[in-house]
Amino acid sequence: MTPRHRRRLMFVALILLGVGVAAALTLNAFRGNMVFFYGPSQLATVEKAHERNLRLGGLVEQGSVKREDDGLTVHFMVTDNVKSVPVIYKGILPDLFREGQGVVAQGRLNNEGVFMADEVLAKHDENYMPPEVAEALKQAGGNTPQFSTTVMEGGLNK
Amino acid sequence: MSGATGVWGALGTLIRRDLLLALRRRAQVLNPLVFFVIVVTLFPLGLGPAPNLLQKLAPGVLWVAALLSAMLSLEAMFHSDFEDGSLEQLLLVPQPVFIIVLAKALTHWLLSGLPLLLLAPILALWLHLPNEAILVLLITLALGTPVLSLIGAIGVALTVGLRRGGVLLSLLVLPLYIPVLIMGAGAVDSAAAGLSVGEHLSILGALLAFAVTLAPWAAGAALRISVE
Amino acid sequence: MSGATGVWGALGTLIRRDLLLALRRRAQVLNPLVFFVIVVTLFPLGLGPAPNLLQKLAPGVLWVAALLSAMLSLEAMFHSDFEDGSLEQLLLVPQPVFIIVLAKALTHWLLSGLPLLLLAPILALWLHLPNEAILVLLITLALGTPVLSLIGAIGVALTVGLRRGGVLLSLLVLPLYIPVLIMGAGAVDSAAAGLSVGEHLSILGALLAFAVTLAPWAAGAALRISVE
Amino acid sequence: MGTSVRQSPREYNPLVAADEDQPALTAENLACERGDRLLFSGLNISLDAGNLMLVEGPNGSGKTSLLRILCGLAQPSAGVVRWRGEEIGKARERYCAELMYLGHNHGVKGDFTPYENLQIARDLAGAQSAVTLDDALYDVGLAGFEDAPARTLSAGQRRRVALARLLVTQARLWVMDEPFTALDTDGVMLVEKMLERHLAQGGMALVSTHHEVRVTEVNIIRLELR
Amino acid sequence: MGTSVRQSPREYNPLVAADEDQPALTAENLACERGDRLLFSGLNISLDAGNLMLVEGPNGSGKTSLLRILCGLAQPSAGVVRWRGEEIGKARERYCAELMYLGHNHGVKGDFTPYENLQIARDLAGAQSAVTLDDALYDVGLAGFEDAPARTLSAGQRRRVALARLLVTQARLWVMDEPFTALDTDGVMLVEKMLERHLAQGGMALVSTHHEVRVTEVNIIRLELR
Amino acid sequence: MWLWIHKFGSPKYFYSVSGKLLPWVAGATVLLIVMGLYLGLVTSPADYQQRETVRIMYIHVPSAWNSMFIYLLMAVAAAIGLIWNIKLADIVAAVSAPIGASFTFITLVTGSLWGKPMWGTWWEWDARLTSELILLFLYLGYIALQSAFEDRRLAARASAVLAIVGAVNVPIIYYSVQWWNTLHQPQSLGVGMSTIHLSMLWPLLIMALGFKLLYVVILLMRTRAEVLERERNNAWVQELAQALAGRDFFRSGNEYR
Numbered sequence A: 001m002t003p004r005h006r007r008r009l010m011f012v013a014l015i016l017l018g019v020g021v022a023a024a025l026t027l028n029a030f031r032g033n034m035v036f037f038y039g040p041s042q043l044a045t046v047e048k049a050h051e052r053n054l055r056l057g058g059l060v061e062q063g064s065v066k067r068e069d070d071g072l073t074v075h076f077m078v079t080d081n082v083k084s085v086p087v088i089y090k091g092i093l094p095d096l097f098r099e100g101q102g103v104v105a106q107g108r109l110n111n112e113g114v115f116m117a118d119e120v121l122a123k124h125d126e127n128y129m130p131p132e133v134a135e136a137l138k139q140a141g142g143n144t145p146q147f148s149t150t151v152m153e154g155g156l157n158k
Numbered sequence B, C: 001m002s003g004a005t006g007v008w009g010a011l012g013t014l015i016r017r018d019l020l021l022a023l024r025r026r027a028q029v030l031n032p033l034v035f036f037v038i039v040v041t042l043f044p045l046g047l048g049p050a051p052n053l054l055q056k057l058a059p060g061v062l063w064v065a066a067l068l069s070a071m072l073s074l075e076a077m078f079h080s081d082f083e084d085g086s087l088e089q090l091l092l093v094p095q096p097v098f099i100i101v102l103a104k105a106l107t108h109w110l111l112s113g114l115p116l117l118l119l120a121p122i123l124a125l126w127l128h129l130p131n132e133a134i135l136v137l138l139i140t141l142a143l144g145t146p147v148l149s150l151i152g153a154i155g156v157a158l159t160v161g162l163r164r165g166g167v168l169l170s171l172l173v174l175p176l177y178i179p180v181l182i183m184g185a186g187a188v189d190s191a192a193a194g195l196s197v198g199e200h201l202s203i204l205g206a207l208l209a210f211a212v213t214l215a216p217w218a219a220g221a222a223l224r225i226s227v228e
Numbered sequence D, E: 001m002g003t004s005v006r007q008s009p010r011e012y013n014p015l016v017a018a019d020e021d022q023p024a025l026t027a028e029n030l031a032c033e034r035g036d037r038l039l040f041s042g043l044n045i046s047l048d049a050g051n052l053m054l055v056e057g058p059n060g061s062g063k064t065s066l067l068r069i070l071c072g073l074a075q076p077s078a079g080v081v082r083w084r085g086e087e088i089g090k091a092r093e094r095y096c097a098e099l100m101y102l103g104h105n106h107g108v109k110g111d112f113t114p115y116e117n118l119q120i121a122r123d124l125a126g127a128q129s130a131v132t133l134d135d136a137l138y139d140v141g142l143a144g145f146e147d148a149p150a151r152t153l154s155a156g157q158r159r160r161v162a163l164a165r166l167l168v169t170q171a172r173l174w175v176m177d178e179p180f181t182a183l184d185t186d187g188v189m190l191v192e193k194m195l196e197r198h199l200a201q202g203g204m205a206l207v208s209t210h211h212e213v214r215v216t217e218v219n220i221i222r223l224e225l226r
Numbered sequence F: 001m002w003l004w005i006h007k008f009g010s011p012k013y014f015y016s017v018s019g020k021l022l023p024w025v026a027g028a029t030v031l032l033i034v035m036g037l038y039l040g041l042v043t044s045p046a047d048y049q050q051r052e053t054v055r056i057m058y059i060h061v062p063s064a065w066n067s068m069f070i071y072l073l074m075a076v077a078a079a080i081g082l083i084w085n086i087k088l089a090d091i092v093a094a095v096s097a098p099i100g101a102s103f104t105f106i107t108l109v110t111g112s113l114w115g116k117p118m119w120g121t122w123w124e125w126d127a128r129l130t131s132e133l134i135l136l137f138l139y140l141g142y143i144a145l146q147s148a149f150e151d152r153r154l155a156a157r158a159s160a161v162l163a164i165v166g167a168v169n170v171p172i173i174y175y176s177v178q179w180w181n182t183l184h185q186p187q188s189l190g191v192g193m194s195t196i197h198l199s200m201l202w203p204l205l206i207m208a209l210g211f212k213l214l215y216v217v218i219l220l221m222r223t224r225a226e227v228l229e230r231e232r233n234n235a236w237v238q239e240l241a242q243a244l245a246g247r248d249f250f251r252s253g254n255e256y257r
């Protein structure tokens, strides 16, 4: 092997090494989960949560939505089926907001452990179907589709 | 076959050359550092000095400042060498072209990234960042700033032949910088919240490994094209 | 005695020249503007986009960005003219030297201050600044950015002969910029809080009057010295 | 050393300015230091209409430094330069109105076309000649390149743009630092022709060069540095 | 036009690289377009040890463009350049190890002293000559200026620093674009001496110039552009 | 393969072949898009959650796919141009950029319009949205770099480097919804899987095909124009021009006589 060949081989080896390391680290990162929002269980681990602006994500607990008389202020619970966090929000809700729906709330935790939201976003799943089909499915399986899916995966698996 | 000094010898000579050159223009050495400090200090001035507001801003402000100061010192990487004909001489050195780029990126990092790393803790304290976040800040800067220099080298190499393509450079380089910014600031933010930062750091590490292996080749190719 | 065109004719020619030059390097025209936008967008990326936090930051971020973008485009004011010998030619024009400086400062403002003024409302909306504050922001920018260009001209004129005196320039110019920043951001802040802004605006006006009358002379003298 | 200077008035006298009998450009007792080296001292110069002064000397002898001092672009360490009897620092604008300087760095903007370069030079100059810009470009051999950005021209072509500047303005005094740089033989002849014509019309020129300047019917003064 | 090229191998053959019988530098059928203008086309070149090729032509005829193509700094629009039989794009490092280029822009760093400029050039070059840096600076007439920043030197002195680079490295092929620019008569003689010595030692040179090059005992090939 | 690249890479050959192809592709495009729009906007059902708003999907998703696809195609073409010095590939890359940027822009706009009613916000800095925005920046950077060089060959080679480097962003956009928990919904369509009901899937796929062909049509048209522009000094273009001029002359002559 001439020195020139040896050098070329060395460069190729170095490149493979670099790309390999990059790939390994990337995969490692995706085994964990980087958060766009915190789930209710995760929220408990956040230090000084009441001093910070946070995003809270999860499902709106069935039967937890209560509207105040002003018609604008809404109380509800966000759950990941392990823990639940009470949320208060005053403002206009997105069309998709309803019980059992995925939401992402932006705001901060107050000292009583209530999440004061400045903004509530709806997160929906990847299922698209006509209403009749959804009804039929519900009838058959008892589950509305969005409960069965990955919609809150990030928030739930921690 | 290739010069008596070999690849590593040439790399060493080039780095020594650029450092010496920077030393001669002392102003230039301090440039990115002073800029970093200026940006960070302007905020308390522009916003009023409420500590809890500052603390909340700190990760973002520090990382935005680091990114801007890296970006602004990029242009000098090849500019003077291009103007006085030295770049042609460098391109005729009997070594692979990526050596030149690697040396330039390294020097850029030594002059813009490293000093930032040393100064960041002080500025972070000043912005009331909690201690554990400061450590993470340093790690993210250590991983992230070399990426800025390496990716930046591609951008400058592409634009060196164009007259002062300042914006063009920003436009090319910035989209590639955004992931570093998001991961860097995100990690510090998570650390300040007491959350795990492993994933952020992994991604920064991956970006670094990727940039180290590929950026010099891309930049070398770009350089040969744009000097023509 | 002095040239056929007279002082105003020469001023017009110089401004036309610099604008045309800027047009030829389209990149450069957009430079300060793009930089301004970039700095402003980096903040939501680095800080996370909580609307109420952004709103609090908006006056500071906008003014700091304006100041930085003015400062960074300063260096180009005489740089290329110095490098290619045109500056010597300009100094040998049979007109008072302050004309040259005035033309340069004006062009700098037209290219860096004015576009900012036009773009600022959009960015301000983006940062959730309330409407009445946006009007005040515009007034402060209209009063403040010419001061930045004029004071900046002195700084560049002093450092033009030095190789890339980037930091030096910042160090010279920045202390003089800080009052503008404080008054500018302060006024917007007060407006956002519903307070009166008259005093802030008066001071900005005074700074402008001062700069217009004195800066061209100082910069002209500096230029003649530093080109030697 | 060149010829020495006759008596010249200490005070500004408006009449003197128009007095064509007296040498137009004079310098007394000039000295220049650069770094720690004394390049020259005690230098006296006087230059009159129709005369060509050649500044000669080896590399580093101070030719460029001298020319810049005589233009007022640099200050001498000692001595004064006068234009029509007035110190050039005091009569700066009047002096500049009659002066054209062509340096090592010729000040041609790469982003402008040759035509635009000339246009601006003419608009800013004190007095403008009757030659049109197109004619001037034709004269220096740039016909066909009027509208290409000067940056895409060859070294010699850029130099020619700078020369064309001399044609579209009407300066009495030309100061040229190595005007033959980068020019081909045609270009050298062009400069020589330009000098001859200029001097014949009562102009004067200060030229530093390493080459022989082949001009006829011109009064040449040689100034040898070191 | 220069001499034309003999048969040259299509494939890379390691033996050819050392084959000193064959012309070292050859170019076949070169063409260059800049902007919309065709500067030259169908140009064949071959240059051998001991030969000096003078590239001549008026301003803008493409001398600089040609030299840059031959160095591999620019790509021709058609044709190939070979060094010892290999395409220079493929054998870049081997070619550069034997090449020195001196352009319009001579690449002397103003912030370094002449000594440092040389040191770096030598350390980066392929092969280094036995001449010490101080000797080289002395030879080009810069004794006493070793430690002044090059930016404070005169135009001619800076050019001499660039010339000294040729002395401290051991390139076989010198490519020089108007090497006489800014030099005084002494300097011109210096370059001519350097060329004579280099060629006598079996080197070769490609020089573009507008001047007569007075070298003796050298085989000169002239290449006239346009 | 190699031969084919070279043959098709010859501008003249491309020009004649693409000229014959163009009307057919254009016809198919119009057909598919009209059909897709009709099915999507009129006959397909509303969604069980999103109601009528879901119809934005028939624009949003095809243009999102195009935005990524065109970038990849552009990077590949640029690489081919860089490595094998094929002019046609350079042209395809250069011409694709503005088209891709337009589709990216449409994706961003339709996404925002959709996001307001569905999510309750025009814009969030989540991974999918941010990476798509970066894609737009990359396109713009490519276009800017391309236009900054005066020499076309240099422009093509320099911007090729950028296009190749920027290609890493495409997988990030695609997988962002899997790698991170984004506000944007996860994948609905993958290889052999779909969570979209057939009644909505068909219009979507038809629109997607229509958009792909739309890209091909614009690409062919712009490439042909660019080929003519760049080859204007070549004999075949001049002949073509003469032929066209002759025809025009003939026609106008007829009208006036």
Ligand code: HEM
Pocket: F057, F060, F061, F064, F065, F107, F108, F109, F110, F111, F112, F114, F115, F116, F118, F119, F122, F128, F129, F132, F133, F173, F174, F184, F185, F186, F187, F188, F189, F190
């Ligand atoms: C500015 C905001 C948005 C951007 C930048 C964006 C971007 C994208 C991109 C790049 C894709 C293609 C990804 C792929 O092929 O997998 C995509 C697909 C999609 N987007 Fe969006 N989007 C936005 C908003 C929305 C909104 C608000 C909705 C629905 C409420 C939505 C629904 C979808 C659907 C259904 C797909 C197809 C998913 C699939 O391929 O499986 N997008 N979007």
Ligand SMILES: Nc1ncnc2c1ncn2[C@@H]1O[C@H](COP(=O)(O)OP(=O)(O)OP(=O)(O)O)[C@@H](O)[C@H]1O
Pocket: D151, D152, D153, D154, D155, D156, D157, D182, D184, E034, E035, E039, E057, E058, E059, E060, E061, E062, E063, E064, E065, E066
């Ligand atoms: N970057 C460029 N873009 C377009 N055209 C160019 C560029 N550089 C040079 N040219 C053109 O190429 C031609 C040849 O230029 P070149 O510099 O090779 O000439 P030259 O023979 O070296 O001339 P000189 O004697 O003046 O140095 C010129 O007419 C010039 O207009």
Ligand SMILES: Nc1ncnc2c1ncn2[C@@H]1O[C@H](COP(=O)(O)OP(=O)(O)OP(=O)(O)O)[C@@H](O)[C@H]1O
Pocket: D034, D035, D039, D057, D058, D059, D060, D061, D062, D063, D064, D065, D066, E151, E152, E153, E154, E155, E156, E157, E182, E184
């Ligand atoms: N900025 C400076 N600082 C210190 N010394 C300088 C500076 N500029 C020039 N010098 C010195 O002054 C001397 C004369 O320089 P000048 O440029 O006047 O020479 P010149 O006669 O024009 O030479 P050339 O023929 O090479 O152009 C040189 O020896 C140089 O070292």
Ligand SMILES: [Mg+2]
Pocket: D063, D064, D065, D104, D177, E154, E155, E156
């Ligand atoms: Mg000189």
Ligand SMILES: [Mg+2]
Pocket: D154, D155, D156, E063, E064, E065, E104, E177
């Ligand atoms: Mg040349």
